[in-house]
């Protein structure tokens with residue numbers, strides 16, 4: 296498997312067992328309701344991260360090669376039944392979180408966020424979640440499946456795994472999903488209401504779940520569900536850079552490389568990973 300590079304920032308885990316940030320892939324798309332393809336997401340993001348046009352510096356002036364230790368732990372084994380795969384995901388992510396490191400998870404379809412968040416909820420008594428998506432992913436079930444990629448946040452909320460859930464970029468909410476959002480006091484920031492740069496603050500440790508279809512298909516065509524009228528890449532970066540929060544984890548999901556003909560969606564994923572990683576490193580320094 297080709298490992299991530301991010302401008303030379305990735306270090307071998309054998310030499311750095313005390314890493315701060317860990318990239319880990321979950322090549323799973325069995326819970327996609329429309330098109331398959333997201334299982335190839337982790338590999339496509341890794342490949343996009345190795346292009347020699349990039350470097351290790353972030354816009355917030357963090358050098359990811361010098362200022363932190365990032366490793367790539369490869370992919371989680373996704374063979375077997377869903378329940379087995381989900382507990383494997385929870386266990387593996389839990390091991391990283393227990394070390395005090397920050398996992399950056401490459402999906403995969405959005406169903407994987409549920410077992411990933413379960414691992415975080417074990418470590419953090421109170422967890423806030425910032426969820427970028429065109430869709431609320433709050434269906435009780437879809438086509439009879441409660442673990443569909445359209446349902447992870449319904450599962451997370453009913454299990455009480457998140458103190459606060461803020462959704463950004465929403466533009467395809469149904470009546471039932473809106474009802475579920477009100478029931479659980481979700482703050483749904485809909486696309487139609489976003490006029491200026493959002494300034495978001497979280498008091499609990501923050502997990503960010505980034506569905507690439509939150510971006511407008513003009514910026515990110517390589518997703519299974521095209522929903523026009525979304526965020527620009529710049530809007531997303533501005534929200535991330537302006538966050539007031541302690542970020543403890545990130546997932547970037549729903550890249551479908553078969554629809555990403557120019558590779559620009561994978562490049563956007565790399566950019567989001569880099570800027571969130573930079574924000575994490577900066578936050579660490581500011582605490583000291």
Ligand code: MN
Nearest residue numbers: 405428432506
């Ligand atoms: Mn989603």
Ligand code: MN
Nearest residue numbers: 429430506508
């Ligand atoms: Mn979506």
